[in-house]
Amino acid sequence: MTAEFAVELQDVVKRFITPEGNALNAVDHVTMQIKNGEFFSMLGSSGCGKTTSLRMIAGFEWPTEGEVYIEGKAMGHTPPFQRKVNTVFQSYALFQHLTVFQNIAFGLEMEGAQKDEIEKRVKHVLEMVQLTGMERRKPKQLSGGQQQRIAVARALVKVPDVLLLDEPLGALDLKLRKDMQLELKALQQQLGITFVYVTHDQEEAMTMSDRIAVMSKGKVQQMGTPVEIYERPANRFVADFIGDSNFFEGRIKSLSKNEAVVFIPDLKAEVTGIPVSQGLVTGEEITVSIRPEKVLISEKPMNQNTFRGRVTNTVYIGTDTHVYVDLMGKRVKVFEQNRISRLDPGSFYTVGQDVTLVMMPENVLVLKKE
Amino acid sequence: MNPHRRHPFIFSSAMLVYVFLYAPIVVLILFSFNASRANVTFEGFVPSFSDKVVMDGSLVLSSPCGPFHWFCELAKDKDVAEAAGNTLTIAIISTLVSSVIGTMAALSLQRYEFKLKPFSQLSLYIPIVIPEIVMGIGILTLFSQLFGVINSSLGLTGDSRLSMGLGTVIVSHIAFSVPFVTLVVQARLQGFDKSYEEAAMDLGANEWTTFRRVTLPMILPGVLSGALLAFTLSLDDFVITFFTNGPGSTTLPIYVYGLLRRIITPQVNALSTVWILTVFSVVLILQWLQNREAKQH
Amino acid sequence: MLKRLRENKSAQGTLLASPTMLWMIGLLIIPLLLTLVVSFGQRSPDGDVIYSFSLDNYIRLFGYSTDCDNGQASCFDPLYLQILWRSLTLAFNTTVFVILLAYPLAYFIARAHPLRRNTFLFLVLIPLWTNFVIRVYAWMMLLRTQGVINLMLGWLAGLFNIPFTPLEMLYTPGAVLVGMVYEFLPFMILPIYTSLEKIDNSLYEAAADLGANGLKTFARVTLPLSMPGVVAGTILVFIPVMGTFIVSDILGGRQVILVGNLIQRQFLDARDPTFGSAASLILMILTLIVTYFYTRKFGFGEEIVVA
Numbered sequence: 001m002t003a004e005f006a007v008e009l010q011d012v013v014k015r016f017i018t019p020e021g022n023a024l025n026a027v028d029h030v031t032m033q034i035k036n037g038e039f040f041s042m043l044g045s046s047g048c049g050k051t052t053s054l055r056m057i058a059g060f061e062w063p064t065e066g067e068v069y070i071e072g073k074a075m076g077h078t079p080p081f082q083r084k085v086n087t088v089f090q091s092y093a094l095f096q097h098l099t100v101f102q103n104i105a106f107g108l109e110m111e112g113a114q115k116d117e118i119e120k121r122v123k124h125v126l127e128m129v130q131l132t133g134m135e136r137r138k139p140k141q142l143s144g145g146q147q148q149r150i151a152v153a154r155a156l157v158k159v160p161d162v163l164l165l166d167e168p169l170g171a172l173d174l175k176l177r178k179d180m181q182l183e184l185k186a187l188q189q190q191l192g193i194t195f196v197y198v199t200h201d202q203e204e205a206m207t208m209s210d211r212i213a214v215m216s217k218g219k220v221q222q223m224g225t226p227v228e229i230y231e232r233p234a235n236r237f238v239a240d241f242i243g244d245s246n247f248f249e250g251r252i253k254s255l256s257k258n259e260a261v262v263f264i265p266d267l268k269a270e271v272t273g274i275p276v277s278q279g280l281v282t283g284e285e286i287t288v289s290i291r292p293e294k295v296l297i298s299e300k301p302m303n304q305n306t307f308r309g310r311v312t313n314t315v316y317i318g319t320d321t322h323v324y325v326d327l328m329g330k331r332v333k334v335f336e337q338n339r340i341s342r343l344d345p346g347s348f349y350t351v352g353q354d355v356t357l358v359m360m361p362e363n364v365l366v367l368k369k370e
Numbered sequence: 371m372n373p374h375r376r377h378p379f380i381f382s383s384a385m386l387v388y389v390f391l392y393a394p395i396v397v398l399i400l401f402s403f404n405a406s407r408a409n410v411t412f413e414g415f416v417p418s419f420s421d422k423v424v425m426d427g428s429l430v431l432s433s434p435c436g437p438f439h440w441f442c443e444l445a446k447d448k449d450v451a452e453a454a455g456n457t458l459t460i461a462i463i464s465t466l467v468s469s470v471i472g473t474m475a476a477l478s479l480q481r482y483e484f485k486l487k488p489f490s491q492l493s494l495y496i497p498i499v500i501p502e503i504v505m506g507i508g509i510l511t512l513f514s515q516l517f518g519v520i521n522s523s524l525g526l527t528g529d530s531r532l533s534m535g536l537g538t539v540i541v542s543h544i545a546f547s548v549p550f551v552t553l554v555v556q557a558r559l560q561g562f563d564k565s566y567e568e569a570a571m572d573l574g575a576n577e578w579t580t581f582r583r584v585t586l587p588m589i590l591p592g593v594l595s596g597a598l599l600a601f602t603l604s605l606d607d608f609v610i611t612f613f614t615n616g617p618g619s620t621t622l623p624i625y626v627y628g629l630l631r632r633i634i635t636p637q638v639n640a641l642s643t644v645w646i647l648t649v650f651s652v653v654l655i656l657q658w659l660q661n662r663e664a665k666q667h
Numbered sequence: 668m669l670k671r672l673r674e675n676k677s678a679q680g681t682l683l684a685s686p687t688m689l690w691m692i693g694l695l696i697i698p699l700l701l702t703l704v705v706s707f708g709q710r711s712p713d714g715d716v717i718y719s720f721s722l723d724n725y726i727r728l729f730g731y732s733t734d735c736d737n738g739q740a741s742c743f744d745p746l747y748l749q750i751l752w753r754s755l756t757l758a759f760n761t762t763v764f765v766i767l768l769a770y771p772l773a774y775f776i777a778r779a780h781p782l783r784r785n786t787f788l789f790l791v792l793i794p795l796w797t798n799f800v801i802r803v804y805a806w807m808m809l810l811r812t813q814g815v816i817n818l819m820l821g822w823l824a825g826l827f828n829i830p831f832t833p834l835e836m837l838y839t840p841g842a843v844l845v846g847m848v849y850e851f852l853p854f855m856i857l858p859i860y861t862s863l864e865k866i867d868n869s870l871y872e873a874a875a876d877l878g879a880n881g882l883k884t885f886a887r888v889t890l891p892l893s894m895p896g897v898v899a900g901t902i903l904v905f906i907p908v909m910g911t912f913i914v915s916d917i918l919g920g921r922q923v924i925l926v927g928n929l930i931q932r933q934f935l936d937a938r939d940p941t942f943g944s945a946a947s948l949i950l951m952i953l954t955l956i957v958t959y960f961y962t963r964k965f966g967f968g969e970e971i972v973v974a
Contacts (some may be wrong), residue, residue: 077673081571493688
């Protein structure tokens with residue numbers, strides 16, 4: 001690969017006119033660079049612009065503004081059949097009137113490949129997805145999972161520079177989906193092809209991806225590795241969308257070197273020692289967040305960041321217990337891992353029980369208000 | 371509550387309607403064996419075979435074909451053969467043309483927005499909501515005025531004059547078939563998932579190849595339905611053909627109508643019987659083919 | 668150039684639709700406009716059109732006549748209005764009878780065993796596929812004075828020793844009505860069947876569960892849900908009946924003249940294309956008006972697209 005990035009979007013805008021006549025930016029000034037050989041996901045709920053972005057890479061839509069680059073080449077208005085990318089569709093889009101073999105061979109025929117080569121390559125890719133022997137079947141005769149793998153095979157047989165996957169596992173049931181996630185990830189690592197994956201399922205994205213772009217309302221909210229996204233969400237949206245968070249409105253009371261003291265009016269208390277990066281001003285209104293699994297319920301007295309509250313509800317999940325605590329009228333979620341096996345209900349938290357919550361400063365996040 | 375329960379009232383009225391539908395046809399077929407040439411009452415079957423036709427007044431006593439006398443007469447009738455040939459020619463040509471341009475129109479209406487789209491859609495609805503005769507005399511007027519102008523300005527006379535004939539009939543049949551083809555194909559296109567075409571393009575097929583190898587095979591059932599409809603409409607058409615035909619372009623319906631206004635012999639019945647049995651057999655064959663294909667899945 | 672076409676979606680659409688558009692313009696729009704123009708013209712001595720702007724034809728249609736009995740210059744001749752009215756009432760009556768006959772049969776087929784439904788449907792379709800003209804002729808054979816029906820009635824009367832004179836059925840308005848009903852019956856059966864067939868069986872079960880008996884279920888569930896089919900069928904029947912001339916020609920003889928016959932005669936025997944065009948236009952407008960108000964109230968029944 002000679003280009004720096006496999007795929008690049010530069011300040012891409014896709015504008016649609018709604019039936020009422022308004023202009024809507026489905027993709028709103030998106031810039032992203034996707035590295036060669038990485039498993040890159042675009043994550044967000046419906047309408048966030050992830051699918052539209054994918055389609056612009058594939059060539060089914062053209063950007064209203066900005067440019068799409070594949071292997072360093074600007075795509076402009078290049079039609080899909082002239083791009084070296086291939087797509088796995090959400091509905092699989094297997095040609096119903098063709099056999100499995102003919103479906104997979106289709107792309108090779110378009111390249112002008114000879115019969116023997118086609119046969120060889122189709123067989124090879126069927127082995128890769130573990131569906132050897134299905135050549136003569138029609139798509140209708142296959143199960144959902146099998147169809148999905150044929151769709152992947154059909155796209156991969158052309159050895160594209162980039163493989164685009166549009167929520168390919170959405171139609172599968174849970175167990176199958178989990179199996180396919182592992183299979184797809186293994187396939188990507190084995191082949192070394194850049195995968196661009198679109199999904200609304202955060203667990204899926206977190207499991208499979210090298211990097212994730214979290215999107216909402218046409219904009220990229222944050223791009224980074226799963227760890228970065230989870231532990232250092234860039235804004236409230238990401239903190240809320242990925243996993244669970246507790247949020248408090250606050251005001252920066254004081255800043256020193258890399259630490260801040262934030263005053264939280266609702267709790268009538270301060271949180272101290274929060275590690276922060278630059279870009280914050282004393283007196284600034286910000287949002288404080290802490291993930292439920294990082295809130296400690298402790299009886300040991302600690303100096304910093306302890307709060308007294310009352311348990312309002314507990315939910316036993318199995319691996320964890322979710323404890324809902326009322327802190328000065330604010331509901332705080334706490335996830336405590338059930339490390340000790342116990343059956344006695346009295347040993348769990350009970351409703352009405354008074355507890356002490358501790359927020360370790362390194363677990364507290366300061367998020368700028370939008 | 372058994373949904374398939376037979377309510378006696380429904381059953382008997384349904385059967386009565388079937389009787390109503392078929393009684394005339396049965397009578398028609400029966401009379402095609404009528405020994406009486408006048409064909410007013412049924413005088414029985416032609417009793418015997420003989421070398422020549424022997425008549426007694428209006429009764430056929432014996433004939434080389436026996437009871438099938440009138441069918442033989444039919445076979446010898448050159449006018450019928452010509453009319454049948456015309457009918458088929460017109461139907462085939464108009465079906466081919468209207469299927470192609472109708473499918474194109476359906477694709478354009480279903481997938482594109484363009485300035486003349488409302489006009490197109492409207493003009494396709496009009497033939498369906500106006501009586502056929504209005505369209506028929508309109509076309510007649512157009513051609514007669516047009517040909518009149520062309521003939522006189524080019525000085526054409528005699529055989530080289532432009533006049534109504536096979537061409538005008540075919541062109542008119544296409545005109546009333548196209549809206550139906552378009553409607554049927556459009557209905558089929560409505561559920562069509564565009565991702566198949568996108569997949570084809572994604573795999574390297576350009577627009578024409580995508581259409582040829584993916585879209586067309588998938589809409590083919592709809593196109594064939596439309597074609598079948600066009601074929602049926604053309605085969606059966608009377609009104610429009612009536613106003614647009616000329617010498618040498620008679621079709622079977624027009625021919626039968628002509629006969630009805632002159633002498634009515636059982637030969638007309640024989641023609642009707644042949645027509646009915648042909649249709650019946652074609653339908654049976656199509657059904658059988660359809661069942662065979664269904665079984666393969 | 669191909670590239671520019673690829674980018675211009677609207678040009679692609681226009682291109683695809685153009686052959687059809689040309690055909691419709693040439694063989695529908697222009698003929699209709701020409702009919703309009705000709706209707707304002709006058710008849711030339713050799714049966715051709717003199718293009719002018721005259722309302723003579725329309726005035727004549729609505730009753731103005733110069734051919735008066737008592738030597739008046741002009742009087743009111745309702746002849747043409749009567750023809751229009753006759754066509755309207757015939758179309759209406761035909762539609763009503765067709766619905767009455769079609770509904771039970773459609774209902775029967777819709778509730779029949781799924782495997783047998785196709786057979787029943789084909790039995791309905793086969794008469795449709797035999798020729799229009801032939802079917803009318805068949806009724807001629809039945810209704811004649813010495814036709815089959817009279818023969819059978821005579822035979823029955825003979826059994827009971829009742830004196831019997833053959834009924835004059837042919838060449839009456841009744842014969843035309845019967846002929847029309849026969850011709851267009853399948854066009855109503857199919858749409859009604861389609862809409863009935865779409866009714867999920869679970870709706871009947873739900874109605875029964877809620878306490879409705881057979882009749883109530885029919886009135887409150889089946890009938891309303893089958894209305895789109897009835898509407899579609901009505902349009903398929905009413906419009907052609909308004910324009911048909913062959914049924915009245917063969918079964919009604921000179922006794923029953925409908926608008927279709929009038930127009931046909933103008934273009935053939937009387938050779939007055941201007942008057943015929945005017946009549947044709949009035950027919951079209953009348954049909955469109957009735958259809959418009961009908962669909963305004965009842966919808967198009969578009970849900971039923973019969974293949």
